[in-house]
Each structure stands twice: as structure tokens, then as C-alpha cells.
Amino acid sequence: MKKLMGPPPHILIVDDHAQIRESVARFLEKNGMRTTVAKDAVEMDAKLATGQYDLLVLDVMMPGEDGLSVCRRLVPTGRLPIIMLTALGADTDRIVGLEIGADDYLAKPFNPRELLARIKSVLRRSFREEPVAGALCGKRVRFAHLTLDTDRQVLIEDSGAEASLTTSEFKLLTVLLERHRMVLSREQLLDLTAGRSAGPMDRTIDNQISRLRRKIEPDVLRPSIIKTVRNGGYCLAADVVEAP
Amino acid sequence: MKKLMGPPPHILIVDDHAQIRESVARFLEKNGMRTTVAKDAVEMDAKLATGQYDLLVLDVMMPGEDGLSVCRRLVPTGRLPIIMLTALGADTDRIVGLEIGADDYLAKPFNPRELLARIKSVLRRSFREEPVAGALCGKRVRFAHLTLDTDRQVLIEDSGAEASLTTSEFKLLTVLLERHRMVLSREQLLDLTAGRSAGPMDRTIDNQISRLRRKIEPDVLRPSIIKTVRNGGYCLAADVVEAP
DNA sequence: GTGTTTTGTAGCGGTTTGTATCAAGGCCGT
DNA sequence: ACGGCCTTGATACAAACCGCTACAAAACAC
Structure with a gap:
């Protein structure tokens, strides 16, 4: 398998369960990624506004704005790949998520190693080619x-x-x-x-x-x-x- | 969800069970896609050699060369996206598949509507990275x-x-x-x-x-x-x- | 096979960049 | 005002990164 080098990818994890957030974050960091966590959509928006991320891991079931709504809102803006976490057996959630434009989903409870594999798979596809100077590029x-x-x-x-x-x-x-x-x-x-x-x-x-x-x-x-x-x-x- | 127009995508379905092949093919065609089927790796190679395809749906468990082997062989050659069909619960198959570079997988038995959603999702992704490439040829x-x-x-x-x-x-x-x-x-x-x-x-x-x-x-x-x-x-x- | 061109590898040395450290200057209490 | 305390600015140094040259291996032509 091909290895992705360069700066480590930065993953934003959004889940209302503190334990899941933290254990996922720790696992991903052990495997060479940067992580940031948010407990709900509001906190997520704040992080997105100030930081730079390569991928979003998003729980569907959350208090406040739910994952599907967040997804619907973020997908059209383009550049941020999304992996959704769904309750097991919630078939329609998964399908709706994919139809809305999420890049992947995973049913809870999930194997962390599988999440890692999916993240790598999605990142490989989105191959971030950044412009040198952002919006000022070429000016x-x-x-x-x-x-x-x-x-x-x-x-x-x-x-x-x-x-x-x-x-x-x-x-x-x-x-x-x-x-x-x-x-x-x-x-x-x-x-x-x-x-x-x-x-x-x-x-x-x-x-x-x-x-x-x-x-x-x-x-x-x-x-x-x-x-x-x-x-x-x-x-x-x-x-x-x-x-x- | 936005619909991609233009020529319908051409899907190659490889599975040794005739019934699965045919029902999947029919379902996809009803939803606006072209399909071609193959019963094993040998037949698949023949179809690939002569035709043009946008995506491969590949069963892991097959007589003769198995799906993982096929995947290993096709991924490095470049840009044919692959969705693998695995037996339910074969966790390691799925992870290995993704690590090898398959774009997605689905556990059997699966909901055809979900397969459709995943196909669209993968196609959307592979379209996204295409536009620049090869445009310079002959100019x-x-x-x-x-x-x-x-x-x-x-x-x-x-x-x-x-x-x-x-x-x-x-x-x-x-x-x-x-x-x-x-x-x-x-x-x-x-x-x-x-x-x-x-x-x-x-x-x-x-x-x-x-x-x-x-x-x-x-x-x-x-x-x-x-x-x-x-x-x-x-x-x-x-x-x-x-x-x- | 021989000779030429092209391509990959190794190593030296300059530049850039992160860290440690110290000096300077603001903030706040008395 | 004065003196600690904390934050920031500047300097020095070490490590990493990159450009270049030279050479070896490979590809190609004849």
C-alpha cells in the first residue's frame, strides 16, 4: 500500500459522548494524525472557523443540530471530506448520509482500526493540492x-x-x-x-x-x-x- | 442531491452468483446506469480489455482468483474505482480491502439502494479529482x-x-x-x-x-x-x- | 558489444527554521 | 514610583532541508 507522507492530516471529531471523542482522538494520534474534538455542532463551527482541517468525523445522533443537518450544510461548500458515525442498523440514516454527500460512514460500535483505514482511504481520494498562497494566489x-x-x-x-x-x-x-x-x-x-x-x-x-x-x-x-x-x-x- | 448528467456511468459487476449479478445489474439499470457482468476474474479481464468502465463492483469470495487479489492487481494500474462485496462479519477482509486501496465495500447481504448510493458517492469523488489531468495532450x-x-x-x-x-x-x-x-x-x-x-x-x-x-x-x-x-x-x- | 544519453544515488555545504536563553518592557500590586 | 511577574523581542546555536556536483546504473542507439 502507498504511504501518505507530508504533514500529518488534521482530523476534526464531533461527537457528544466524551469517551468516544477522546478514545478516537487518542487512537488516531497514536497513528500519526492530528486531532481536534468538538462536542456538538456549535463547537464544531467555532473550530472550523479558526482552524484548518482535512477531514471531519461526524456523529449523526447529537443534541442540538444533528449530523445529517450539519452534513447537508457542509457538503455544498466543497473541500472538507466527511465520515459519518451512525447507530447500527439505522439503514436509512446511512443511505441518506451518503446521498447527501458524505464521503463515507461507519456503524457504531466500530473497530478503531477500520475507522483509520476509512480515513486513509478518503484522504487518499481527496489528495489535498493546496494553492501556495490561498486566495491571494497569483496576485x-x-x-x-x-x-x-x-x-x-x-x-x-x-x-x-x-x-x-x-x-x-x-x-x-x-x-x-x-x-x-x-x-x-x-x-x-x-x-x-x-x-x-x-x-x-x-x-x-x-x-x-x-x-x-x-x-x-x-x-x-x-x-x-x-x-x-x-x-x-x-x-x-x-x-x-x-x-x- | 445534485445529479450528474452526461453519459450514464458504466459499471462492471463481478460475482460468481448469477442471481446476484443479474439482480444488481437490473437494479442499477433501472436507475440510469449501464452495466456489464462477469462471473469471475478471467471473464472480468476480458471485459476490461475491450471495454471502457467507470467503476468495478467486485465480490471478494470467488472461485479462481479472489477479489482481494484482483484488487491488489488493479489498484496500482490507476484510476478504476472499486467497490468490494464482502461476507458479513469478515472484518479483516473489509479492512484489508480498504488498505489495499479499494474505494469502498459493502457487506452481503446488502440493500441495493445502499449500493447505488455508494456507487454515486464514489463516482462523485473520482470525478472531483479528474478535471485537470491530461488536458495538455497535443496542445x-x-x-x-x-x-x-x-x-x-x-x-x-x-x-x-x-x-x-x-x-x-x-x-x-x-x-x-x-x-x-x-x-x-x-x-x-x-x-x-x-x-x-x-x-x-x-x-x-x-x-x-x-x-x-x-x-x-x-x-x-x-x-x-x-x-x-x-x-x-x-x-x-x-x-x-x-x-x- | 560499444558508446552516448538519461536517470537514480550519495554527499557536501549553504540556507532556513525551531529551540533555548537572556534582555527589555508592560501590567499590577503595594 | 518601585519592584516582582509575566509577556514579548532579539540573539545564538543546532538540526533539518534543499541545491548542486559528481558518479554509478540503466536505457537507448548503433
Whole structure:
């Protein structure tokens, strides 16, 4: 069998039973995946809004909005594959789920190894080919006194001077630009730039910001473009417009 | 659910029980699909050799070569999706099937409506990844300051100078052009260009990229067309248009 | 078979990036 | 104001990653 390398896939698990959530999460992490859990649709929406996920494991039977409804809502948006967990014997649930557009289902109680196999199978199919620069892909973007050429990954000052960015500086900058004037936590930034979650004493983002500031701030000692929000994270404080 | 129009999908059903074959075939045809049946692996091979199919429904337990073996053999050849039919409770069969690379399975006895839903689900998935592939065949393609003549496997610079590409350079470039602006991992590139998976310390793609860059980059020291994404892979960062 | 081209492998060295550490500066109490 | 405490900025260093060269193996042509 072919092995999927690269960054570990990030799975979001939604189930109202704490025990199932946790045991599934632990099992998947032991097998090299990242996991995040949510106890219901509301919590799920919050996680989806701030994070980046490769696959959703979704319980059908939940208090509040149920799994089928969630599925109906998410499938049309496109890119997130869904595996549903159904009660055993609820034939129609399964069929409806598939007809709605879930990528797979599994009847409870299930063998964790089988869930893993199904996740891998679905991931293999959806083969995430991400654009380099998200929505900014292929464009030239103006902000403050700079223009970012997303094709060449270089910054052009108004004076005409060019500065090249490293891959992770570029990634961090595009993430900030896409969400300019929003405060982004270190956790979010790490997730969006590197696709991993932060360790206990993780200063990676601080460091990256520091390096990036050296290339974009007119006065590094008094940053005006990337603001730091104490106890919050960082924020790109400038207007961003598409340039020709 | 959205209906996929166009020519009806053609399903090949392989099962040694005549009754199952026929009833499944009839049910699927009633629901707008074309079907063809085969009673074992040998007959299946004959049908595959002469016809064009969109999906294979494959019984695991068969006299002669069994379903798992068939699956192992067909999956690597590429893009024929497979749904396997297993005996109920044969947990390991199902898991092994998925691990080998089948797209789905169904436990016998099954609800025909569920088989239909799964077929549609798998077809939807395999349609999703298709659109870019192979589109360049026989065309002339412009990108950056170059034109690729896919018939002659030759690059023509705007100045008029021509450079010939080796087979694997051409293949690699084609793959990058077909998914331009997407980040492709070395694993993916190796799979798409050579159809094999990477060894533990495989630098083959790095090398190919290096060779290709020498022929297409204006400044090899600062590549602008093929960008490298650290920890990610490579990406062709340019617009690609069909040229007459 | 011989010679040429193409393709895969190994290794060195530069660049990039994560971690550890220390210095600086805000926040809050007294 | 002053001094601890916590958060952030900067520097230094080590590890990982990638580009390049050189060479060996394989494919191809003759």
C-alpha cells in the first residue's frame, strides 16, 4: 500500500459522548494524525472557523443540530471530506448520509482500526493540492508602503527595492494579509502556516514575526504594520488592496 | 442531491452468483446506469480489455482468483474505482480491502439502494479529482516566457530559441503545468511522474527539478517559475494558457 | 558489444527554521 | 514610583532541508 507522507492530516471529531471523542482522538494520534474534538455542532463551527482541517468525523445522533443537518450544510461548500458515525442498523440514516454527500460512514460500535483505514482511504481520494498562497494566489497585493508579488514571493518597496522572502515568512505574511486587521493567536498562526499545533513553550511564531518584521517594518523598534496584541497574538494593521 | 448528467456511468459487476449479478445489474439499470457482468476474474479481464468502465463492483469470495487479489492487481494500474462485496462479519477482509486501496465495500447481504448510493458517492469523488489531468495532450502551452510544444516535447523561448526536454523532464513539467499554483509534494510528484512511491531518503525529484530549472528559469539561482515550498514540495507559480 | 544519453544515488555545504536563553518592557500590586 | 511577574523581542546555536556536483546504473542507439 502507498504511504501518505507530508504533514500529518488534521482530523476534526464531533461527537457528544466524551469517551468516544477522546478514545478516537487518542487512537488516531497514536497513528500519526492530528486531532481536534468538538462536542456538538456549535463547537464544531467555532473550530472550523479558526482552524484548518482535512477531514471531519461526524456523529449523526447529537443534541442540538444533528449530523445529517450539519452534513447537508457542509457538503455544498466543497473541500472538507466527511465520515459519518451512525447507530447500527439505522439503514436509512446511512443511505441518506451518503446521498447527501458524505464521503463515507461507519456503524457504531466500530473497530478503531477500520475507522483509520476509512480515513486513509478518503484522504487518499481527496489528495489535498493546496494553492501556495490561498486566495491571494497569483496576485499582486499592496499594503502600507509595500507590494507583495505572490508568484515570485518577493516584496517590492515603493522605492523599487526588492526583498525576497523565505517560504515560511511568505506563508506567514499571506495568512496575515488574508485576515488583515484581525487578531490571530499564535496557535492559529502556527496552524495556518505550518499545520501543526503548538507545544507548551512554543516561541516559533514570535521568532517568525521577528524575522518578518525585519523585512517589512520601516522602524523595527516601533512596528507599525504587524502589531502585537499582548496576550492575544498578532495583527496586520494596514489596508490591503489588490494591485495590477 | 445534485445529479450528474452526461453519459450514464458504466459499471462492471463481478460475482460468481448469477442471481446476484443479474439482480444488481437490473437494479442499477433501472436507475440510469449501464452495466456489464462477469462471473469471475478471467471473464472480468476480458471485459476490461475491450471495454471502457467507470467503476468495478467486485465480490471478494470467488472461485479462481479472489477479489482481494484482483484488487491488489488493479489498484496500482490507476484510476478504476472499486467497490468490494464482502461476507458479513469478515472484518479483516473489509479492512484489508480498504488498505489495499479499494474505494469502498459493502457487506452481503446488502440493500441495493445502499449500493447505488455508494456507487454515486464514489463516482462523485473520482470525478472531483479528474478535471485537470491530461488536458495538455497535443496542445501548445504558454507560461511565463515560454511555450511548451507537447507534441515534440520541446520548449520554445520567446526569443525563438528551442530547448529539448528529456522524457522525465517533460513528464514532470507537464504534471506541474496541469496543477499549476498547487503545492505538490515529492511523494505526489513521484507518483504522478513515475508511478512509484518514494524510498526513505529519496532525492530523485529534487534532482529532476534542478535539471528542469536549468532549462526554464531565467535566473537559476533565484527560481521564479518553479518555487520550492520548504517541507511541502514544489509549485509552478505562473499562469498557464493554451496557445495556438 | 560499444558508446552516448538519461536517470537514480550519495554527499557536501549553504540556507532556513525551531529551540533555548537572556534582555527589555508592560501590567499590577503595594 | 518601585519592584516582582509575566509577556514579548532579539540573539545564538543546532538540526533539518534543499541545491548542486559528481558518479554509478540503466536505457537507448548503433
